[in-house]
Amino acid sequence: MASVPPEFDPLCGNQTDPAHLFEIDGTHFWKCRRCGLVMLHPQPSDEELARIYSEEYFDVTGRAVDPEGARQVKIASFRWNYQHLNGKVLQGGTVLDVGAGEGYAMEVAQEMGLEPYGLELSADAVKNLRKKFGDDRIFHTDIEDFETTRRFDVITMFDLIEHVRNPHEVIAKAARLLRPGGWLLLSTPDIGSLSARLMGKYWVHLKREHLYYFDKKTMRRLLEAHLQPSLIRSHRKVLTHQYIAAYNERYVRPPFRQLVRAGLWFIPKKAKMVLSTGELFAAAQKPLSE
Numbered sequence: 001m002a003s004v005p006p007e008f009d010p011l012c013g014n015q016t017d018p019a020h021l022f023e024i025d026g027t028h029f030w031k032c033r034r035c036g037l038v039m040l041h042p043q044p045s046d047e048e049l050a051r052i053y054s055e056e057y058f059d060v061t062g063r064a065v066d067p068e069g070a071r072q073v074k075i076a077s078f079r080w081n082y083q084h085l086n087g088k089v090l091q092g093g094t095v096l097d098v099g100a101g102e103g104y105a106m107e108v109a110q111e112m113g114l115e116p117y118g119l120e121l122s123a124d125a126v127k128n129l130r131k132k133f134g135d136d137r138i139f140h141t142d143i144e145d146f147e148t149t150r151r152f153d154v155i156t157m158f159d160l161i162e163h164v165r166n167p168h169e170v171i172a173k174a175a176r177l178l179r180p181g182g183w184l185l186l187s188t189p190d191i192g193s194l195s196a197r198l199m200g201k202y203w204v205h206l207k208r209e210h211l212y213y214f215d216k217k218t219m220r221r222l223l224e225a226h227l228q229p230s231l232i233r234s235h236r237k238v239l240t241h242q243y244i245a246a247y248n249e250r251y252v253r254p255p256f257r258q259l260v261r262a263g264l265w266f267i268p269k270k271a272k273m274v275l276s277t278g279e280l281f282a283a284a285q286k287p288l289s290e
């Protein structure tokens, strides 16, 4: 049984009496009674996180089985989300992708007429990104340590904020790196989503390396401290049969795994589906004048 509650909630500063939600294989999940932020406590050490983020980590999309298929899924999803900004138009300029990974979000940004830059921690990924986008476009650092006099028109952070130890520091830094009127776009698992509520401790996004879990309300609260949130909605991904099958086998636990397997049987192998995957998507703007 977990005896130590989180000493510190970085979202609202609440230091007392969080609710213990559940435990999964020794990992304890807590919820702040004041703001609703869900957090993991104790957090894994830096060493453990480094182990988790090994080369193998990026294989969740079935890249090893079907690299081109995995790439298509990612590209199509980024494209869909860029194209559905509800009238918020990104008018060219520069974009900084934080946690650029394989560079798919940068590729789509380029396609949308933006000039992409990327931050990435993995040395292997940096090597590949530099080949693709040029040495001057890729920085081998996290956002906290990134220093530049440049100000960006757009900053993107897909599936990043749930991994960081201090979400406020990261959003504050993003706000500083944006030009006045610039946009931050981000996605993260949504613990208030239907799938989270239905699946409880079996929810696929509960992972040892996800330190904080937001819903639309706590995300608004985080963003509002630094920017003007203008769109917070369910995130959509464009998924293929094969992607869902690979993800299901790796991450979904019984009995849900068997249910998804059975469901897939009814879906044509070539089908592409725009699905809400239990994540949220947010767009927030830096005020024109401060």
Ligand SMILES: [Zn+2]
Pocket (backbone or CB within 6 Å): 009, 011, 012, 013, 014, 032, 033, 034, 035, 036, 037
């Ligand atoms: Zn709180």
